[in-house]
Amino acid sequence: MKVALVGYGKMGHMIARAAELRGHTIVCTVDLFAEDAQCVTSDKKEMVAAIAASGAEGIIEFSHPASVMDNLVALIPTKLPLVVGTTGWRDHLEDVEKLVHDNKSALLYSANFSVGVNLFYRIVSYASRLMADFDEYDAAVFEAHHNQKADSPSGTGIDIAKHIIENLPRKKTIITELGSRKILPEELQVSSLRVGSVTGTHSVIFDSPADTIELTHRARNREGFALGAVRALEWLAAPEAGQGPKTGLFSMDDIFDSL
Ligand SMILES: NC(=O)c1ccc[n+]([C@@H]2O[C@H](COP(=O)([O-])OP(=O)(O)OC[C@H]3O[C@@H](n4cnc5c(N)ncnc54)[C@H](O)[C@@H]3O)[C@@H](O)[C@H]2O)c1
Structure with a gap:
């Protein structure tokens, strides 16, 4: 066209x-x-x-x-x-x-x-729905980007967190700054790292006393x-x-x- x-x-x-x-x-x-x-x-x-x-x-x-x-x-x-x-x-x-x-x-x-990120949203939603039945798993989002990125956390990191909250009822609010206090069980942390030339990495971490499940999308370029x-x-x-x-x-x- x-x-x-x-x-x-x-x-x-x-x-x-x-x-x-x-x-x-x-x-x-x-x-x-x-x-x-x-x-x-x-x-x-x-x-x-x-x-x-x-x-x-x-x-x-x-x-x-x-x-x-x-x-x-x-x-x-x-x-x-x-x-x-x-x-x-x-x-x-x-x-x-x-x-x-x-x-x-x-x-x-x-x-x-990114088609990959949009697939990732769906994978995260599905994984969060599975986790809803397994209370022992906590959840968090981590994102890393190059040191020229103006905003923090990334909009994509927040969108990933929204997909978790929509599907995992025990997580209710997104927090990006924890300060010097403990995180509450219903809070979902999105943490950010800014370093070098990283194009964009987003991870979701489901962590239980016995093990950790990590899902990661890593962009290679734009x-x-x-x-x-x-x-x-x-x-x-x-x-x-x-x-x-x-x-x-x-x-x-x-x-x-x-x-
Ligand atoms: N949705 C996505 O997947 C995605 C991915 C990457 C970037 N972005 C966004 O896309 C935008 C552009 O990113 P970029 O890396 O190409 O930036 P860039 O600065 O390289 O290019 C933007 C261009 O737009 C021009 N421009 C500004 N105002 C204009 C106007 N009124 N009419 C016509 N041109 C105008 C600028 O002169 C510049 O050449 C940003 O907002 C960025 O956050 C979105």
Whole structure:
């Protein structure tokens, strides 16, 4: 399919390569600054006009948390299937959902497009459901990333913890700072390490007096995010079985549920 990229930074370039390897054509690249983008602009009308003129059949947006809402407000009315990887707009989810609904458009978002991480969420949910019957197992989440990462803990670490809490009733709250006190049994700790160049490691630890079970996802590079975003656009642009084009707000869970 013909794809437009909004945000042509590290991820944008990687997505372009992943899309081309899967037989798609990048017909338009939009960026605020990137000199190699076809359309360098901060003007939303100009951005939308460039995308329309390119004949794009879908859009992938990986820009910046400070830009993403303005981009979404401009891009949703184009009604082109829109995949959003930029983080930092979850507080506006209801507004975006309304905009998508009013425009009868289709938007898929995820804080982590890695297929492996999304498989990991499901594995962790299943393991947590099993653990619900075995009180002797405590649980915790550990994540490690490179020393340039701005946020801590990682959004993915928190999402993993949410999957545990949804499936393991004895864990009720997520804590990221323990201070100088004992952890309470109902608390689930997410602990973070920042060191060197680690791309991203997330572990779930189930620990009993007799043994330890560890589940680990270790990212080797960021290519998994790019490939996942392209696959997400392919899924979003494909019509519902026996129906018309997809409309509404979707997440990676919808893709996995449809398999
Ligand atoms: N969801 C995921 O799986 C996932 C994975 C990796 C990164 N990310 C997120 O994707 C975003 C981009 O990451 P990156 O590593 O490519 O960053 P980057 O800084 O390398 O690139 C971002 C690009 O977006 C451009 N930009 C900013 N505002 C823009 C606007 N209004 N219109 C067009 N372009 C604009 C910047 O000029 C820059 O070139 C970040 O928010 C990051 O957290 C998400």
